[in-house]
Amino acid sequence: MASSKATPSRLRAAATSSQKIFEKLPHEILDTILSYLDASALFSMSHTNKLFYQLASNKNLRVTWELTITDMSGRVTTLELSWSHFSEISLTLCWCGGDSLPNYGEIFSLQLHGVRRIAFSWPDLKKLRQLLPSKRSLVANLNKQHLTKCAQVIGQDQFVLLKLLQPGIIIGLWRDGTSVAFIMFTLHFYKLVERSTRGSHDCSYVEPIIQPPFDDIDTEYGLHGYKLHIVLHNTECKLMSESFSQLFCHRAHISNGWIQLTAISRTNSSQHVQLSGKPNLHWRCEALEGTVENCCIMSLTLLDEFGNQFSCVTTPISMELEKAAVSYDYDGEHYLIQHEDSNIQVKMQLVKMTAKKHFVVSLIVYVSVLFVNKHFSRDY
Structure with missing residues (x-):
């Protein structure tokens, strides 16, 4: 009798077979299944394979990220995302505003918001976004001190110079040292959906504190494992x-x-x-x-x-x-x-x-x- 042991090849075959079953199901059924998942589960599922990415995208978390720049004169500019890149456990966001970006020395503050919108069919997307309500959640807030005293140069090429403002945030300056080429944020996946949807316009999402159990026997408790x-x-x-x-x-x-x-x-x-x-x-x-x-x-x-x-x-x-x-x-x-x-x-x-x-x-x-x-x- 053949062994029923779950070898790596058998597990890969089972996973492939499961994916083929999903591929054969009508998208209407898959869409109904996905409707029972919350935003966090959909976000995680979208990185499994191409099929699940398409399904989750069709379901549409309707979460994006916007960058708000306030200059020294008080003028506020909100930029929509230029491009993004998903890695294994992180997300990179980039804004390339061209003439809409003020010079580096004129920036007073930067705010990154997660934005969740209600979407309907509309021929003019820009007008749609102006009319529909949106939920904004503050993810990061940088003031003038972050932009000046805390910034350090971490590299350059023939076109740009990279300034790291604080962990996760880069401003790319053209080699003249004043004009902003792009602004890049790198975000860890941990609680990213919650941080992008559950805060408010002015306050970031606060994660509930889960205290590990106390151990008065292990003298090395907290130092291993x-x-x-x-x-x-x-x-x-x-x-x-x-x-x-x-x-x-x-x-x-x-x-x-x-x-x-x-x-x-x-x-x-x-x-x-x-x-x-x-x-x-x-x-x-x-x-x-x-x-x-x-x-x-x-x-x-x-x-x-x-x-x-x-x-x-x-x-x-x-x-x-x-x-x-x-x-x-x-x-x-x-x-x-x-x-x-x-x-x-x-x-x-x-x-x-x-x-x-x-x-x-x-x-x-x-x-x-x-x-x-x-x-x-x-x-x-």
């Missing part, structure tokens, strides 16, 4: 997607207010990961496009020992050349990628062996002890 998923990508393709489980830090190794979680060790070559392409950030704006070298987008998700969301970040990052780096295993240029905010730090080392081969030889995530204490009700 973490799972990390990290993706490096650009606006066209994925460069790396890796998961690491059972990350930990002994209590005695807490240093300077941070716990250290080592995902890839420099001394363990079996853990090193090769990128599938060059870490370059592609951009396009109206009639021009280009590529900024040694830049890409990092999307990171950290789960606690219960599998709950602990921290996440999606942001453009740059690779800085390490001139003093020495390696006996790799002969090439060494680069450092760093990200830091109040709760989490990421340090990644890469080696560029040839034009097409880049290896991640070290990946360490540092988590604030204050953040751990607050999450787990501890006092480290």
Whole structure:
């Protein structure tokens, strides 16, 4: 008798068979099935395959994102999305306004809203959007301080210079340094639908706090059992997607207010990961496009020992050349990628062996002890 064990080939065949069954169903039936799903489920389903993407699009979440720019004189301009790119766990949004974008020094504030509209059949879409009510949810709000004091240059090419305003947000300036070519937001998928639909015009969505159970027996509680998923990508393709489980830090190794979680060790070559392409950030704006070298987008998700969301970040990052780096295993240029905010730090080392081969030889995530204490009700 043939074995009924679920081998990988059998599972793939079953998945393919299930998709074919859906393809044979009339779209009216599929549309009825999808009507029972909420916005979050539809959004997730749309990234499964082409069929589900088309079905979810036809169902239409009617969620888009608009950028509102206020200049120093108080003039308010709202721009509709120019283009977007979905990655594995993140979304990139870009606005290329041409003459409608003020000069960089004239921008007073930026506001990103998720917009959910009621849609009807109408020959003139622009008039339709003016007439129909919409639900606006504040996703991000940047003031003048973010635009000036907090901005840092992370790369440039022959046309544009990239300024990172805060994690996730880039302004592309033409090389004259004043004219804005484009504004780009990168958003993590975590609670993206809720953030884009459940806030108000002036207030962002506030996620309910779920407190993990307290443990007074485990002396290392809150220091182990973490799972990390990290993706490096650009606006066209994925460069790396890796998961690491059972990350930990002994209590005695807490240093300077941070716990250290080592995902890839420099001394363990079996853990090193090769990128599938060059870490370059592609951009396009109206009639021009280009590529900024040694830049890409990092999307990171950290789960606690219960599998709950602990921290996440999606942001453009740059690779800085390490001139003093020495390696006996790799002969090439060494680069450092760093990200830091109040709760989490990421340090990644890469080696560029040839034009097409880049290896991640070290990946360490540092988590604030204050953040751990607050999450787990501890006092480290």
